[in-house]
Amino acid sequence: MIGPIGLTGRIGLIRTTNIVGHSTLPVDHLEPLKGWGGAVASAAYVFRPSTVEQLREAFQVARETGRTITLRGAGRSYGDAALGRENVAIDFTRMNRILEWDPTNGIITCEPGVTIAQLWRYVIEDGYWPPVVPGTMFVTLGGALGMNLHGKNNFKAGPIGDHVLSFDFLSAAGDEHHINRETEADLFYSIIGSFGMFGCFTRITLKMKRVYSGDLDVKVFECANLSELFKLYDKQLPESDYLVGWIDAFASGAGFGRSIVHQANYLAAGVDPTPTQSLRAEHQDLPDTILGLMPKSIMWIFLRPFTNALGMKFVNWAKFVSSRISPKKQLRQAHAAFAFLLDYVPNWKKSYGHGGLIQFQSFVPKESAEQVFHKQIERCQAEKLVPYLAVFKRHRLDGFLMTHAVDGYSLALDFKVTRKNREKLWKLTEKLNAIVLAAGGRFYMAKDATLTPEAFRQYLGDETLARFRELKKRFDPEGILESELSRRLLPARD
């Protein structure tokens, strides 16, 4: 039986034969869902299996009711990757058990609904940390592999898929596979990153990173403009474990592209005098209050008056200036505090209002990245649609079929969406796409809400798409797995 409610029989399917020829879906499973950014939304019939058996049943429900299926982790993708309008959504958050853990070698086996938060909490006291984490700890491992996410250490550690040893996979057609990186390399590198289009990860084995302290050595740098930022990256990259830049996209003139960069490095064995203490989960916990006073849960309300062009111009300026005048350029910071900065203010996205936000992230080869990002920010300023947040990272190539990575840089731009600016914003992203594509750049489905099928085809290339379609046919011959993103980017062909 699936779901917390007391449904009888298999999954509570109501069987009525009718003119449409299918049974009906239980309406109490209908849930309004949103992309994490809140700019795209739709309702779906959500099932939360807790075993592979129930997962199979959910597939059966979809088949019997003539619906397609969207796979969903924690729904932290910004756009429509985990949305399935009026269809069945399989949510993996109840398949969240850690199955095996060996602290002698750092190898852990989990169900797909285990979150990054669960993972680090579980392993840290044994001196381990997940090798790759995104900017939020609330993603699931299934979702992480679905998108093959990267961290602020992508240039050094590659995407999360590079740390997976093997996984169990239930294809949409219903057959189970055990895929090992060494022995089934081709499938391994094709299934990871296939955004839930081939089947489900049901069990994931990956290797954790050994750490000798719960803290990182963090250094802060300011760059007066965009070209300084690129120079600093060139210089710091070889001696960084993590490197992330924040750009004030409002700044113009001589300060165009002014930025703050945070570098973080692991502590070598023996450097931390009290590793047992810093490796406790509670040492990592983000504080509940700001300045010991204001509960963080209500912080977003105070941000709200600032989430407009004028307010954000001020916030970006203040952030840069306060960093510049701060004497504190070096600090020790807990892993979680450094990695999950965005979790610091719960619900911060609510401050963007009802229209939500979209993130436009593009990945550009190193040769042309500076020029491309210059043009992008310039275009945004010219159209008076300036991103409120702009985050800069370094990447490296990897071997995954649907990869978003390049040997170069990425820039992630957060835009507020309103009823008034929506159309203009979508048009702007098309212009930004063109700049990226001309430079041989790529995009990332975890963030996307606006890409067109043509841009999608251009960045992936016909050969990759043909291989993708071939595997889709093999693992999902009925085409039962789809999402709003896949319908948008891969329209049915004749």
Place this chain on the structure above:
Amino acid sequence: MKQFKRTIVIGASSGIGRALAEQLLAGGASVALVGRNREAMDQVRAKASLGAAHVYQHDVMHYSEVPALFQQIAHDLGGLDLIIYNSGVMPTVDEHEYSFEKDREMIEINVLGAIAWLDEAAKRFEQTKSGTIVGISSIAGDRGRRGNPAYGTSKAALTTFLEAFRNRLSQFGVKVVTIKPGFIDTEMVRGKPGLFWLISPERAASIILQAAHRGKSTVYVPGRWRFVSLILRCIPSFIFRHLPV
């Protein structure tokens, strides 16, 4: 103001329902047209230059079809923002006629059909915490008039049903709008005696959609019927029974 992108009009083949469907389409919405007369609905679809019209042939007395058809429509539209239950019949009933056949038909179409469809809508909207339900009732339900007892009863029942839904669903952010038209120039009343203040179905549809956009509770169409109703409701029963209304 609520925006309606995905809509259902039940009883969309003629009169007020057809005008509602046409106006929703002209506003760019996707509209599911439901009714028995496929040809008439196909005409609306063919004429629509904006919006997307989907036609579903269905007799509202076939209650068991409703749950699956409703789900299918929501799937085809990609969601649902607004449902309008407009289907209704008012056969001519003579002064001394007591026809169970006719009366049952009115109750089945005007009331049970509405309940079958709106129950589905309510279940859905309670889950999605959004949506607007519009029921086309009538001023005829405000008092038990001698002319057509079952028709008045059917509209009184629908009005009460809609009010109860409003009270149930407002906590979920769902709007329930009761529409009480006076005389509208459609097949239903054409040629009947005693008509006055007649307005076109197009004019009625535009008032109804405005009320829906604003999420009003009860709206008379046109507004002046509110005063007529007020007066009618104030007349004591022992006087009302002697009046020729």
